[in-house]
Amino acid sequence: MNKPKKWIADKIESLDPYKDYIEIWRLSSSYRLNDFMQNFIYALTFPNFIVTDWGSKAVWREDGGKVLHQSTSRVEQTGSANALxxxxxxxDERTLKSIESINKLHVYWAKKYPGAFSYNEDYIYTLAFSATTMHRLKLKMGAPGISEKEKIAAHLFWRDMSKLFYAENGQPITGYPNSFEELVEFCEQxxxxxRPTPERANLVxxxxxxxxxxxxxxxxxxxxGHQLIRAMSLPTTLKTLGIDPPDPMAAEILPKLMGYIFWQMEENADDPTESYIEERLRMSSEEKKSIRSEIKDLDGRFPxxxxxxxxxxxxxxxCPYHAALEAAASSKKSNSEDNFVDELEKKAGALD
Incomplete structure (x- = not known):
């Protein structure tokens, strides 16, 4: 049996994290991805960002928003934007244009939900969580965390990213932590x-x-599937959102099982030579059409x-939102969406 071809770890090891942090982040985050992993990361990540009443209000809105009416489309747009x-x-100009679309979306929704996008700590948490996700996930799965070089690179990469976002009324994001360790500490605090349990946050x-x-x-x-996602989620988030924890046996076994699966993949598979976003961007129009068709079908059946x-x-x-769920689901599209929003969301991602 041929030894798997490995190059990513060696390349990272050859780089200076203080100078080459963008390349190190690219190498550590952009490969070994697929639709399952993108969706899995999204499901483990986004609920942590809507634990407040104002955050969940801007996402669920009055009728479920896209998490109900275009659930898989939302995953695709978020995942492809992140991968980009x-x-x-x-x-890079492509990143700048994508994030400017995100900022414009926040401006749009801030007019409908004033104050929801004004909390500086919410932005810092999102940035800090993004920088530390893989490290914390690996620890949860019983694996070593990311390397010191990757920690330095993650901290510096997301420091630069923090300068591209702005809060409500154009306020810059301030108070980005000074080290990777401080990022973890901020997240844990x-x-x-x-917090109280926002009813809409539970639904989101x-x-x-x-x-x-x-x-x-x-x-x-x-x-x-539910036991898996709950076993891998933060217990504090589940508690705040009023979601039952996983069964004790699932909480003990499933993170270790996922750790073993990831270890097997890393040890026995060749390192990819092409990133997830490169694969998506070189798809033919027919391949993109097929993916969009699959997503449309899932969106249609989910509500x-x-x-x-x-x-x-x-x-x-x-709860009025739970009580109205059946009526909200029967409408074909969220009343909160319009063409302006659709266009901004398309510009934020890669599957146009």
Whole structure:
């Protein structure tokens, strides 16, 4: 059996993290990705960003927004935007245009939900979480965290990214932590801040988890998909959002199982020579059309499925948003969306 071809770790080792941090981040984050991993990371990440009443209000809105009506489209747009940033870095024109579209989207929604995009700490948390995600996930799976070079590079990469975003009314993002260790500390403090359970946040998170399960697991294994995503999620987030924790055995076994699977992939597979975003960008028009068709089908079937699963959640009896779930799901598209928003979201990603 031929030894797998490895080049990424050697290349990272040859670089200076203080000078080559953009390339190190690209190498450590842009390869070994596929649609499952992109969706998995999205499901583990985004619910942590909507634990506040104002954050979840701007996402669920009055009728479920895109997490209900275009659930997989939202994953695709978010994932492709992130992959674009990770590969090209904060100085590239493609990244700058993508993030400017995100900033314009925030301006648009801030007019409808004043104050929701004004909290500096929410932006810092999103940046800090993004920089530390893989390190913390590896530790959760029982694996060593990322290397010191990768920590330095992650901290500097997202420092530069922080300068591209702005909060409500054009306010710059301030207070980015001074080291990787401080990024982790900031995340842990934010996550352990006691908060009430926003009703819409529960729906947003459940929609995100359910979309992942609905897309990748056959109905008889939906229970397993939910145990997996909960076992890998932050317990503090599940508690704040009013979502049941995983079964104790699942919490113990599944992170280790995922760690073993990732270890096997890293040890026994060749390092890819092409990044995820490069693969997407070189797709033919027919390949892109096929993906869009699959996503459209998933988007169309998901709202009714989700409504049937969550409309009668006994923990949220009396919640107007849970009560209106069936009616919201029956509408063909979120009333909150328009062509202006659709165009901005397309510009933020790569699958045009």
């Amino acid at each position: 940033w990770w590969f090209y870095g904060p100085n 934010y996550e352990n801040t006691p 998170a459940n929609a995100i988890y359910e979309q992942f399960v609905f897309r990748f697991f056959p109905p008889p294994l939906h229970w397993f 009714e499925h989700f409504a049937q699963q969550y409309k009668d959640d006994p923990k949220f009896i009396g």
